[in-house]
Amino acid sequence: MPDEIKYKKKELQKIIAEDNERELCFLMLYWVYEKDAYSNLVIKKADKIASEAGKKIDFARAMLYGTLTYTFTIDFLIRHLTKEEVELMDPVARTAVRMAVWQIQFGNNIPDYAAVDASVEITKKYNHKASGYVNAVLRKFTECPEAKRYLEQFKPGIRVALKPEIYGIFKKDFGKQTAFEIGKALLEPAHITVRFDAHKIDRDSLIKELGKEGITAVKGSFIPDCVEITGGLNGIERSECFNKYGMFVQGQGAMLVAHIAHPRVADKILDCCAAPGGKSTHMAQMCRDDLSIIAVDINEARLKLVRDNCKRLGLTSIETFCADASNINKDDRDSKKTYDIVLCDVPCSGLGLLGRKPDIREKFTYDELDELIPLQYSILDHACKMVRPGGTLIYCTCTLNSDENENQIELFLSEHRRFHTVPINKYLPADIYMDDEREMTASNGMITLLPHIDGCEGFFICRMEKDRKED
Numbered sequence: 001m002p003d004e005i006k007y008k009k010k011e012l013q014k015i016i017a018e019d020n021e022r023e024l025c026f027l028m029l030y031w032v033y034e035k036d037a038y039s040n041l042v043i044k045k046a047d048k049i050a051s052e053a054g055k056k057i058d059f060a061r062a063m064l065y066g067t068l069t070y071t072f073t074i075d076f077l078i079r080h081l082t083k084e085e086v087e088l089m090d091p092v093a094r095t096a097v098r099m100a101v102w103q104i105q106f107g108n109n110i111p112d113y114a115a116v117d118a119s120v121e122i123t124k125k126y127n128h129k130a131s132g133y134v135n136a137v138l139r140k141f142t143e144c145p146e147a148k149r150y151l152e153q154f155k156p157g158i159r160v161a162l163k164p165e166i167y168g169i170f171k172k173d174f175g176k177q178t179a180f181e182i183g184k185a186l187l188e189p190a191h192i193t194v195r196f197d198a199h200k201i202d203r204d205s206l207i208k209e210l211g212k213e214g215i216t217a218v219k220g221s222f223i224p225d226c227v228e229i230t231g232g233l234n235g236i237e238r239s240e241c242f243n244k245y246g247m248f249v250q251g252q253g254a255m256l257v258a259h260i261a262h263p264r265v266a267d268k269i270l271d272c273c274a275a276p277g278g279k280s281t282h283m284a285q286m287c288r289d290d291l292s293i294i295a296v297d298i299n300e301a302r303l304k305l306v307r308d309n310c311k312r313l314g315l316t317s318i319e320t321f322c323a324d325a326s327n328i329n330k331d332d333r334d335s336k337k338t339y340d341i342v343l344c345d346v347p348c349s350g351l352g353l354l355g356r357k358p359d360i361r362e363k364f365t366y367d368e369l370d371e372l373i374p375l376q377y378s379i380l381d382h383a384c385k386m387v388r389p390g391g392t393l394i395y396c397t398c399t400l401n402s403d404e405n406e407n408q409i410e411l412f413l414s415e416h417r418r419f420h421t422v423p424i425n426k427y428l429p430a431d432i433y434m435d436d437e438r439e440m441t442a443s444n445g446m447i448t449l450l451p452h453i454d455g456c457e458g459f460f461i462c463r464m465e466k467d468r469k470e471d
Contacts, residue, residue, distance in 0.1 A: 029098070072163045157183070
């Protein structure tokens with residue numbers, strides 16, 4: 001095996017030029033599995049190179065996300081049917097076998113021999129000695145009767161490709177049936193939704209304008225200033241409408257945050273953990289850029305994304321500031337400076353994003369969670385000091401885990417008596433799903449968006465306010 005399997009432009013250009021999408025997928029998977037890379041970044045690099053070459057890599061993309069999504073199930077099936085332990089395989093063999101099993105088990109109209117032969121040939125190139133082993137494992141897999149591969153006979157977590165650590169959280173918080181429904185919904189490709197500036201164009205007109213550019217769009221499932229792009233992005237970011245109408249690719253759960261924050265003209269807002277600026281730019285657009293927002297992030301490179309997005313959208317009301325939100329203090333130039341709205345979109349386990357970021361399925365650990373929970377609380381604890389009397393504190397996550405959501409709020413309120421939750425029913429869009437339970441939860445200042453109900457990522461939002469008077 002070579003000392004280093006490269007994921008560089010020159011090698012990728014050659015593979016893409018040859019239309020070898022399986023080898024491209026292998027390299028992307030290898031870097032995600034073995035080099036701890038992020039799937040969205042590896043596919044972004046490949047997409048750029050393919051676009052420059054006038055090529056499409058739709059099959060490689062589908063195979064990448066499909067294999068990552070079903071990794072837990074794939075590994076189970078390999079152990080169950082071949083008696084081989086995936087964790088003990090050579091890294092090249094492990095990646096090649098997983099990729100082939102996805103094609104055999106979940107791919108549409110892909111002949112078994114094509115999946116097997118391609119993985120064996122790829123293995124020969126990157127670790128010749130392992131190619132015989134890969135061939136033997138995959139032959140054993142394909143020779144098993146299909147009845148032994150029928151997923152309905154296995155436990156729910158295996159059927160929805162969620163390892164016990166994740167599926168256990170869903171069962172604990174939502175019960176067996178809802179956990180399974182969430183799991184099924186998260187197997188589906190994430191909806192591609194794009195926000196637009198409602199002061200520049202209405203939704204129906206935008207859908208027509210996009211249609212003129214060959215981009216098919218429909219209204220979002222509940223956010224009014226949102227459209228869903230069907231059939232992939234189809235060059236939406238390169239369209240004339242994208243900049244002209246202030247569009248921003250964003251999930252509807254994240255969009256709902258700005259609606260619940262409900263900014264007003266002349267508000268002073270502090271957005272903690274703000275990069276890449278989706279919520280800050282949304283609030284600015286809602287107020288026609290007539291307010292003041294400080295966008296804080298610990299990563300200066302990511303703050304550049306905020307500035308770039310502000311420039312593209314023509315927004316001047318947002319100022320960036322590099323700081324650790326878990327230890328943020330009042331501005332030294334004005335120790336009494338406070339804000340009308342403080343927004344805490346905290347780092348979280350991301351369990352609501354599994355449809356969009358499938359590598360989380362593999363990488364999630366309880367150890368990571370144990371580090372995140374105190375960090376989330378620390379951000380809330382420090383940020384709340386920046387809220388003016390009578391001001392608003394928004395806490396949100398893109399996860400479905402009560403320990404990161406409701407339990408954090410309960411602990412925070414027990415230790416910060418000047419804060420209380422306030423009803424958010426009036427801030428919710430007319431098209432959002434509501435039942436008695438959600439009405440009651442919203443009356444208590446909180447909402448949890450569920451993929452199988454709301455047609456978007458899993459998301460949690462809470463609105464709190466600070467008492468106007470001192471204790």
